[in-house]
Amino acid sequence: MNTLEKEIYALECSHLKPDVRVSPEKLGDVLDDEFFEFGSSGGAFKRVDYNGDHPLNPDPMEINFFTMHELGPAAVLTTYQVHNHKTGRLTNRSSVWKKRSNGWKLFFHQGTISNGDVFE
Template sequence: MSAQNISCLLYQAEQQLLQRQLSDFETLLADDFIEYGTSGQIYHKQLLMDSLTNQNQKGDAGIVISQFHCVQLSTDLVQATYQTKEPLNKNRVANRSSLWRRYQGQWQMCFHQGTLVSQDQE
């Protein structure tokens, strides 16, 4: 698979995760997934899945991805970096980085970090 194809595939996977569907979290997040969120909280796969089940939080909240870029670190490891803007959350902007690992032929996110850049004051 070419670098461009991997980049397109992972962009689509990142977009899917923004839809906050339990089935996507089950397949696209590795079992050992860890996230350092923009809030400073640390999240694991099961915690995120439980929050979807318990709070019924679904939908992408209009989050827009820009400046998406992938770097292949090894045959089975890719870093995706990008910026998000959340129009429904005071236009909050965050820089984001994800590590995607190919496991048994499928790409799964094993790490994610979001760093808050700005937020409109209202």
């Protein structure tokens, strides 16, 4: 992995950590002000939905098959699969990260329940 890939990978891992997923403050450090997502639950969410009492699932999760594609000098797309160690569920994930004046921020995220298929 190059330096940018390592940085983005670390950011992806950070928002899956249990202590970050249940903390609006810590999650706020990762999410862009314009963040939106389509969750693996089927729901659609915006940044404001994570400001209060909407914590994410704190189950231990692991990223596999991580890839990053540069979309331009200030945007990247990541794709990967998450293994939820508590439930055994696999989800395919994609994220768009934008470089802002205060660092890389998660602009868009999608989670889709997986049958195990991934692009390698």
